[in-house]
Amino acid sequence: MASGWQLFLESFWPIVWGGLSGTIPLALASFAIGLVIALAVALARISKNRVLSGIGRFYVSVIRGTPLLVQLFVIFYGLPAVGIVIDPWPSAIAAFSLNVGGYAAEIIRAAILSVPKGQWEAGYTIGMSHATALRRIILPQAARVSVPPLSNTFISLVKDTSLASLILVTELFRVAQEIAAFTQDFMLLYLEAALIYWLFCLVLSSGQNVLERRLDRYVAH
Amino acid sequence: MSPTDDGVHPQGSDAAGGDPLAPKAAPDDSVLLTARGIRKSFGDNEVLRSIDLEVRRGEVVVLIGPSGSGKTTVLRSLNGLETPDGGTITFAGGPALDFSGAIPKSGRFALRDRSAMVFQQHNLFPHMTVLQNVVEGPVRVQRVPKAQALAEASALLERVGLAEKRDAYPFELSGGQQQRVGIVRALALKPDLLLFDEPTSALDPELVGEVLSVIKELADEGWTMVVVTHELGFARQAADEVLFMDGGVVVERGAPGDIFTKPTEERTRRFLDRILRPLD
Numbered sequence: 373m374a375s376g377w378q379l380f381l382e383s384f385w386p387i388v389w390g391g392l393s394g395t396i397p398l399a400l401a402s403f404a405i406g407l408v409i410a411l412a413v414a415l416a417r418i419s420k421n422r423v424l425s426g427i428g429r430f431y432v433s434v435i436r437g438t439p440l441l442v443q444l445f446v447i448f449y450g451l452p453a454v455g456i457v458i459d460p461w462p463s464a465i466a467a468f469s470l471n472v473g474g475y476a477a478e479i480i481r482a483a484i485l486s487v488p489k490g491q492w493e494a495g496y497t498i499g500m501s502h503a504t505a506l507r508r509i510i511l512p513q514a515a516r517v518s519v520p521p522l523s524n525t526f527i528s529l530v531k532d533t534s535l536a537s538l539i540l541v542t543e544l545f546r547v548a549q550e551i552a553a554f555t556q557d558f559m560l561l562y563l564e565a566a567l568i569y570w571l572f573c574l575v576l577s578s579g580q581n582v583l584e585r586r587l588d589r590y591v592a593h
Numbered sequence: 594m595s596p597t598d599d600g601v602h603p604q605g606s607d608a609a610g611g612d613p614l615a616p617k618a619a620p621d622d623s624v625l626l627t628a629r630g631i632r633k634s635f636g637d638n639e640v641l642r643s644i645d646l647e648v649r650r651g652e653v654v655v656l657i658g659p660s661g662s663g664k665t666t667v668l669r670s671l672n673g674l675e676t677p678d679g680g681t682i683t684f685a686g687g688p689a690l691d692f693s694g695a696i697p698k699s700g701r702f703a704l705r706d707r708s709a710m711v712f713q714q715h716n717l718f719p720h721m722t723v724l725q726n727v728v729e730g731p732v733r734v735q736r737v738p739k740a741q742a743l744a745e746a747s748a749l750l751e752r753v754g755l756a757e758k759r760d761a762y763p764f765e766l767s768g769g770q771q772q773r774v775g776i777v778r779a780l781a782l783k784p785d786l787l788l789f790d791e792p793t794s795a796l797d798p799e800l801v802g803e804v805l806s807v808i809k810e811l812a813d814e815g816w817t818m819v820v821v822t823h824e825l826g827f828a829r830q831a832a833d834e835v836l837f838m839d840g841g842v843v844v845e846r847g848a849p850g851d852i853f854t855k856p857t858e859e860r861t862r863r864f865l866d867r868i869l870r871p872l873d
Contacts, residue, residue: 490714491716493674493716494717494718496673496705497672497710497779498734498782499702499706499734499735500730500733500734504733508733509718513720516720590720590764591719591764592764592765
C-alpha cells in the first residue's frame with residue numbers, strides 16, 4: 373500500500389464524476405417521473421370513485437410492501453424472460469420512478485388533505501371548477517407542506533441509486549467498486565464512496581432549506 | 594364578457610369609470626331570487642324543512658336564529674356549496690333549478706355566476722397577496738383582461754381603506770382587514786347577490802365594527818344581499834327583511850322594526866330575550 377492518501381486523491385474525481393454523470397441524473401429523472409406518478413396515484417386515492425381509489429391503494433401497497441432491489445431485478449433480469457428487454461439505464465429509471473411514485477403518493481395525498489376545506493369552497497364560490505381549484509389553490513399550499521417529507525424521499529433516492537450498480541449502471545458506487553476491485557483497497561474506496569454520498573446529500577439538504585424558505589414566505593413565523 | 598351578462602343588467606360588467614362599489618343595477622324592486630320549498634338533510638338530521646325565500650333587487654335580507662337552526666345551510670344552498678334534497682332556486686332571467694332531480698354541474702355554476710360568498714373564516718388564499726386574491730376570480734374564471742381586473746381591484750381596495758395592503762399576504766393583516774379583503778374578493782366578481790355567512794363571528798369584538806360598516810355601506814349603495822349574522826344591532830339597522838329561523842323552518846319574517854319590537858311568535862321572543870338580556 374504505497375500511499376493511501378494518493379489513491380484517495382486519484383480516485384476522488386473519478387468517483388465524484390460517477391456521481392455527477394450517473395447518480396444525480398438517475399435520481400433527478402426518477403424523482404421527476406416519480407412525482408408525476410405520485411400525483412396521479414394521490415388523486416386516485418382521494419377520488420370518490422371506488423375503482424380509482426382501489427387501484428391507487430393497491431399500487432401503494434405493492435410498492436411499499438416489496439424491496440426496491442427486488443423491483444429492480446424484476447424489471448432488469450425478470451422481464452427478459454417474457455420477452456421484454458430493457459437497457460440498464462431505462463430499467464433503473466423505471467424501477468426508481470415507480471418506487472418514488474408509491475412513497476411520494478402518500479406524502480402528496482396527506483398534503484392535499486391538510487389544506488382546509490374552506491379553501492376548496494372559496495375556490496368554488498369564485499367560480500372555479502374542481503380541477504382549477506386543485507391547480508390554483510390547493511396544490512400550491514400542499515406543495516409547501518410536502519417539501520420536507522419529499523426532500524427526505526429524494527435524499528433516500530440519491531442513496532438508493534447505488535443499487536443500480538447491480539444492474540450494470542455506471543454510477544458513483546460502481547466506479548468506486550471498479551477501482552477497489554483493481555487496487556484491492558476496499559476499505560479506503562468504500563469509505564471514500566460513503567464520504568462523497570454524504571457530501572452530495574449535504575448540498576441537497578441546503579437546497580431543501582432554500583426551497584422551504586421560499587415557500588414559507590406567506591406564513592406567519 | 595361576464596358570465597352574468599344575461600341582458601338583464603344594462604350596465605353589464607362594464608364598470609370602467611364608475612363607482613367601484615356601486616352595484617351593477619339600480620334597485621328596481623323586481624324579484625332577483627326565489628327559493629321555494631328548500632329541504633336538506635344530513636343523514637337522519639333534517640336541517641331544512643321547506644324554506645321559502647324571496648329577495649328583491651337592492652334588498653338586504655338578514656337571517657337570524659340559534660346555532661343549528663339551518664341559516665348557514667340556506668345561504669350555502671344559494672351558492673351551490675350545499676345541494677338541497679328538494680325545492681327550487683330561481684334567479685331572475687335564469688332557469689329554475691329543481692333539486693328534486695339531479696342537478697347538472699352547469700346548474701351549480703349558474704348559481705355561482707350570480708352570487709358571491711363572504712365566509713366566516715374569510716378563507717382568503719394564503720399563498721396569494723391581497724391583490725392576487727381579489728383578481729383571481731375575475732382573471733382566471735371570468736377572463737377579464739388582467740390590467741382591467743387589477744385596476745378595478747385596486748379601486749375596490751382603496752374604497753375599503755386597504756390600498757396600501759395590496760401586496761401584503763393575508764397573514765400580515767388583522768382579522769378585520771382580512772375580512773374586508775374577503776368582501777372585496779366577492780365584490781370583484783360583480784355578482785347580482787352578495788352572501789355573508791356570519792362575517793363577524795370569528796372576529797375580536799373591537800374589529801366587528803369596521804367590517805359591519807363596510808357591509809352597511811354596501812347595503813346603502815343598493816347591493817342586494819343575504820346576511821347570516823348574530824349581530825342583532827346590525828340586522829336592525831341594515832335589514833329590509835329579517836327572517837328568524839329555528840329547527841330548520843322560518844318561524845317568523847318581517848321588517849326589523851316588527852320582529853325586534855313586537856315578535857308574534859313565542860320562539861322568536863325567547864331567542865331575542867336570550868341574546869338581548871342574557872343575564873335575566
